[in-house]
Amino acid sequence: MNRRHKVVVLLVDPVVGFDAAIAPTLFGAAEADGGPLYEVVTCGATGDPVPSTNGFAIVPQAGPEALDDADTVIIPGTRNTAVRREGRLDDEVGAAVARIPAGARVVSICTGAFVLAAAGLLDGRVATTHWRYADDLRALHTAVHVDENVLFVDDGDVLTSAGLAAGIDLCLHIIRRDHGGQVANAVARFCVVPPWREGGQAQFIETPLPRDDSASTAATRGWACAHLQEPLTIEQLARHAGMSTRTFIRRFREETGQPPGVWMRNRRLDRARELLEGHDLSVDEVARQSGLGSGANLRHHLRRGLGMSPSSYRKAFADREFDG
Template identity: 70%
Template sequence: MHRVAVLWLPPVVGFDATIAPTLFGSATDERGAALYEVTTCAVTAGPVPATTGFAMLPAAGAEALAEADTVVIPGTRYPPARVDGALEPEVVAALETIRPGTRLVSICTGAFVLAAAGVLDGRPATTHWRHADALRTLYPRVRVDENVLFVDDGDVLTSAGLAAGIDLCLHIIRADHGARVANDVARYCVVPPWREGGQAQFIDHQLPVTDQASTAATRQWALAHLGEELTVQVLARHAHLNARTFNRRFRAETGEAPGSWIRNRRLDRARELLESRDLSVDEVARLSGLGTGGNLRHHLRRGVGMSPTSYRKVYQGVQGRV
């Protein structure tokens, strides 16, 4: 059982505080058994005040950190990290009990806590776009990137603001247990299993409206036809736009070129097939639109660092057909 400790530092952002317990707590295997043991904790006893007029009672004290395989720090307005740049001694002592090799995760302004602890020095990281400049100024050794939903730097992962914490937790679940488990959690939480584009689209301009001028309907259609030829011309015709206009709008709405977006969705589909069905590599490649087994092997190695057979063994637990 993978143990997750969620550390609430006051005043904690209430929305952020519930993301990790909800998503990790909803992840189950094919028999319905829980895949994570999630514990909320705090450094001090009693309810932890939130930023929006209520308080929450953690299930444990700081001792839970020493037993965790993953520690999550949700968004917080905790002044020592957000203003002073130095943590209180009791918080420092609590963080020092975390075992080496434990995965560290922050949601939103939880990145300030990791930065104050020195964890993010020299590393790429993100936070809510509104607070990115403050993080950059207070902790100049952190390589802040506000134009992404989350940053996976191996054993340290950070997310942008609020709902981006959902994207990061789904990413972690997908990395730990595969696309099927992550998709089931997303379905339960009624959220998309992946989100298009980066955070920059929310800063610079309004979200695109799903109307005749949007490429949203064509993207949805493409997901149902990944095994077919999907050139820019084909997609543009479906959207009733010329190729140049379609390409421009597609990039504005997703943050990706059409070809890159299609390739990534095909790889997602291939991973789902490898996890859930006993098909040959060539058949998986055909159904996902990647063409040949060699092409699938190439993209899977680039994307996740494994061959199709190795990927199936890891996530399905059987020797895949080649």
């Protein structure tokens, strides 16, 4: 029997309590065929309880030895003085980070990016962190290309998320990357969070709450999701919302952080991935039902977004069920 993918969450003193709970909760909820897909372990730089920034301490399951055979290492946010103010790892944290296997995937949530940067793991890479602390990260580590305008950055073997709840978005993205949309969506349902966040990759959007129901594009977005297979135009969406095209585009972007065309394309890709995973349909039929038009168009967008063809995506993620 193959060993489950081991996710080790390294808690750096003092850890941000909210961040520390994200990875164990989400990866712990990922199941297929009634069984867990990940082994999730929390550890500290020592075996002692790890103080949090929220008035409680966390007793990790293991000491730093848990990192020795980790497949994925996740570092939640921290207010560790050496890391956050001096841009360096103290002896205990440095020794723990040094135990991470060379081939492991390394992930940070929020200000956990400061730990990765201090270890040199972000040099020459694009990375993100909480928007409030982006300038601090940029000043301490000039070799890191900091982008505070996204929810997360996937740079292959190193991934970083923005602040706090953006860690949820990143963990769902990783689960989706590992096991497909059905598993990730089931985890999102279990955790009562959206499988994708309104606003795409933006850390924040201009007007998260519309002034009143008549000013919102929410009903039209719901209607569009039910009619993805139709060749909807922006003018049609605006008419459904009872707005001029210009007003509709402005309010749509205020509420979602994306122009209508980009939002529609992403929803159609989401639908195409669901159909590839759960149905034995031809590529052309998947494209038709998702509103992407042609198999060639579907292939283009999947390769551009995921680096995979429809057939390779189906082979990787089809026929995986979540029991929850």
